[in-house]
Amino acid sequence: MDARETPGEDRVTAEASPLPSWAWLPRFHAWIDVAVVVCVLIATNVIAHFTTVWASIATVPVSxxxxxxxxxxxxxxxxxxxxxxxxxxxxxxxxVAAVALVLTVVAIGIALPFTRQFFLSERYATLSGALVASMIIIPLQTVIPEELAFRGVLHGTLERVWGARGVFAAGSLLFGLWHVASSLGLTAGNAGLAAIFGSGVLGQVAGVTGAVIATAAAGFVFTWLRRRSGSILAPIALHWSLNGVGALAAALVWQISMG
Structure with a gap:
């Protein structure tokens, strides 16, 4: 037998040999992990928004x-x-770069009369309330738990199944849908959005749809930061700056409008 034929024969043999009967198990387990994480997130969202006040405080961090x-x-x-x-x-x-960018954009938004009205959220009408929300409630109850769940656990499970494309597509969509319940009263409590969409049923639907699209887009950026930096610190920082700085900006705009 010619020795030069051996490598080719080895390749044929390797290609012809069947996969082990258990080779599908790791991928099946990865799919199970995704399903479990998604189910836990759905249950968490329902409990946090449609049960008791204490559940709304503790459910997301615990989950x-x-x-x-x-x-x-x-x-x-x-x-x-x-x-x-x-x-x-x-x-x-x-x-640091993400927070600096958000601070710049928010400062411009407050300075311009047209965009200033979008900061008038009744939830943060007082400076003391905005400070508590920005420094305690938002990071501990919302930002850190959500980033651990989405850019941490969900990101890891989706990447095992679908790779980067699945993480960006499915992860961003799920993050957008996560905000349906929290945005039900969005237009009614925001003067700028109510002026555009109205505060009725159609306005509420428009507000929820806009919130899902906006948060899905934010989820896409958070995922990019997570993959680019390799750490959830970056999406945590950007997420907090969007919510926390936004709360402080709302209180500042209320003070300006009342003065």
């Missing part, structure tokens, strides 16, 4: 912690969750 522990027990690495210490430095650099 996020449970998901992290659960996926760690399922073998997910810290790097897959965006929590690896070796990415903290890069994540911090992206965090």
């Amino acid at each position: 996020a912690a449970i998901l992290v522990v659960l996926m760690r027990r399922r073998g997910m690495r810290w790097s897959e969750l965006g929590l690896s210490p070796r990415h903290w430095k890069r994540g911090t650099l992206y965090s």
